[in-house]
Amino acid sequence: MECGFQKPFRFEQMWMKDSGCTNTIEAVWRKHTEESWDTKIVTKIDHCGKALTRWSKQAFGNVKREIERKRKELSKVERRAISGGDPRPMKTLQEEINLLVDKEATMWQQRSRILWSKDWDKNTRPDHLEEVIDVIPEVVTAEMNASLTFEFTALEVEVALKQMAPLKAPSPDGSLPAALGHSFVTLIPKVKNPKAKEDECLRLLEILVTYERASGQQINRAKTTLFFSKSTSYDVQEVIKEALGVQVVQQYEKYLALPSLVGRKKKESFANLKQRIWKKLQGWEAKLLSHVGREILLKAVAQALPTYTMSCFKLPITLCHEIEALIWKFYWGQHEDARKIHWVKWQELCKPKSQGGMGFKDLFRSNDALLAKHTWRLLHDHHSLFYRVFKARFFPDCSIMEAKESSNASFVWRSILRGRDVIKRGAVWRIGNGNSVHIWNDRWLPGAVNNKIISPAIVANNNAMVSSLIDQTSREWKGELIDSYFFEWEANIIKNIPLCRSFQEDVLNGLLAWTENGRDPELFLSMAWTLWNRRNNIRLGKPSIPLE
Known part of the structure; x- marks a missing residue:
């Protein structure tokens, strides 16, 4: 009994790496047939596909099964080599496995690039x-x-x-x-961010139904889940659940290895991060590595693992110290309960090599620098979706620098505000029209201590902006007013600040996050960390890194 469905022919890119593919194609096209040119092309393409299919079964077989078979064979050879056998077959098998894996990767890369088919769904009208x-x-x-x-x-x-x-x-x-012309496609649509209000849910459902009717595709409800906050009543939950027809998830889930919700016990929310780093360290034999080898492994793997998490959330300082404890114990060769002498303090190892350190990351300060990057984006990239969403939600009537932290704000937003503190302590405003800069609260005075005005604030003008010190018609400083408000030396500095003759916005400078060739995030993070470290050392009376 023959099956009515015939699997469509697909040319595999991985065949091109085998000379047998070229030979098979040439053999088909060299055959002479007495047909018209258009019929001859279709016939030879059909015969070529069948010939390639037969050749592929003989020469390639099932790549996935072949990889599994070779790996099992490699395991046996490794066990024999450990027992004193010949280790040379290991290299040969590993090379064969690498070739098969490369072919499999090429195959799946091609699969991911297949586009829409010519067939339109019958349900679409x-x-x-x-x-x-x-x-x-x-x-x-x-x-x-x-x-x-x-x-x-x-x-x-x-x-x-x-x-x-x-x-x-x-x-x-x-x-x-x-x-x-034949091609096939499979799409897996998902519902993202289900709403927690009944009317919004019904509107979302209406949009999805319209999309399904127009495209002929349907939402995969088996792969769609709902999560309700505590503020959503049970009755509303039941209505939404019944309307969407999907299951409800009660426990906290992760997305891209990050917690979807962060409660009060923040250390427990990120405990998995410490566990992942610990597993990595346990898999390495510290006694077989030199200090240079341990340094490279720690910087490339252990200290790189938390980077994505730290760019989204402010980690508890105790968790940062515990992760650093795992790192420095491994660096000094400490294994389980066997204690080793730590010849240099961790704070010294975190200094740049040019200053006698080893260049390890201070996780707590690196966390602040990564979060400061988001603040900088919110200041300068006003066309991104990230800016538009956060602007509408958290600071609709002001800039990120004036935004307030609310009690019900998300942990992501509160983390970004911690990064904003780094910007505030390290960056200096360049005066344009003066409308965005507070006289006594912001850093805008070049060459002064902390770049802030230290003259006593006038009670009536405590929240005054720098624009009040500028004659907007002549684009010059109001000299007499400035002399009456500030100390003489501060007044002289202010009056010497150049003003643009045309209308210009105020610009926050000082972190060098942008270069002539575009964005430079590595330079930004380096400068942000330097400024943060300098500020802390000044407060503690320690030597600080010069800003040259």
């Missing part, structure tokens, strides 16, 4: 599409449409074919035979 098309603004004018629908030339066809990627196929809506 023109009236369903109108619901979507009606709300899409028209951007193609009549002139543009006439140009696009104009009869194409032979030169345009040639250029289009030459520009086509090697693994792509022409669309079946052209003049080529239908047998040349």
Whole structure:
């Protein structure tokens, strides 16, 4: 009994790495047949596909099963080598496995690049599409449409074919035979961020239903879950659950290895991070590595693991110290309960090598520097989705520098505000129109101690802006007013600050986060850490890193 379904032919890019593929194709195309040119092309493509399929089964087989078989064989050879056997077959098998893994990676890379098929879902009807098309603004004018629908030339066809990627196929809506154009697609849509209000949920459901009717795709409810906050009543939960028809998740889940919710016990929320680092350290034999080897491993792996988490959340200082304890114990060769002498303090090892240290990260300060990067983005990148969402939610009527921390704010927002403190302590305002800079609260005075005004604030003008000191018509400083407000030496510095003749916004400078060639995050993090370290050392009366 024959099955009515025939698996479609797919050319595998991994075949091109084997000479047998070229030989098989050439053998098919060299055969002479008495047919018209268009029929001959279709026939030879069909025969070529069948020949490649037969050759692939003989030469390649199942790549995944072959990798598993080779790995089992490698395990046996390794055990024999440990017992005194010949270790040379290990290298040969490992090379064969690497080649198979490379072929498998090529195969899956090609799978991920397959585009839409020519088949349109039978459930899709023109009236369903109108619901979507009606709300899409028209951007193609009549002139543009006439140009696009104009009869194409032979030169345009040639250029289009030459520009086509090697693994792509022409669309079946052209003049080529239908047998040349086949492709398949599988999409897995998911519901993101289900709403916690009944009316919003019903509106979301209506949008999803419209999308399903227009596209012919359906939401996979088996892979969709709901999580309700404590403020959502039981009745609303039941209505939403029944409307969406998905399961409810009660426990906290992780997304991209980060906790979805962070409660009051923040150390417990990030305990998994310490556990991951501990497992990495346990897998290394410290006694077999030199200090240089341990240093490289710790910097490249152990200290790199928390980077993504620290760029999103402010870790508890106790957790940072516990992770650093694991790192320095491994560095000094301490194993389990066997204690080793730590010849140099950890704080000294965290200094740059140019200052006698080893260049290890101070996790607590690195955490602040990474979070400060987000504050800098919110200050300068006003077109990103990140800025638009946080602007609407947390500081709709002011800038990030004036935003307040609310009691019900998310832990992510509170973490970003910790990064803002680094910016405030290290950056200096460059005066434009003066509308964004507070006279007594912000850092804007060049060359002064802390770059802040130390003259006593006038009670009536305690929250005054620098713009009140500028004559906006002549674009000059109000000399008499400045002399009456500030100490003489401060007044002289202010009056010597150059003002632009045209209208310019105030700019926060001093962290060198932008270079002539664009963004430089490594330079930003380095400067942010330097400023934070300098501020702490000054407060503690210790030598500080010069800002040169």
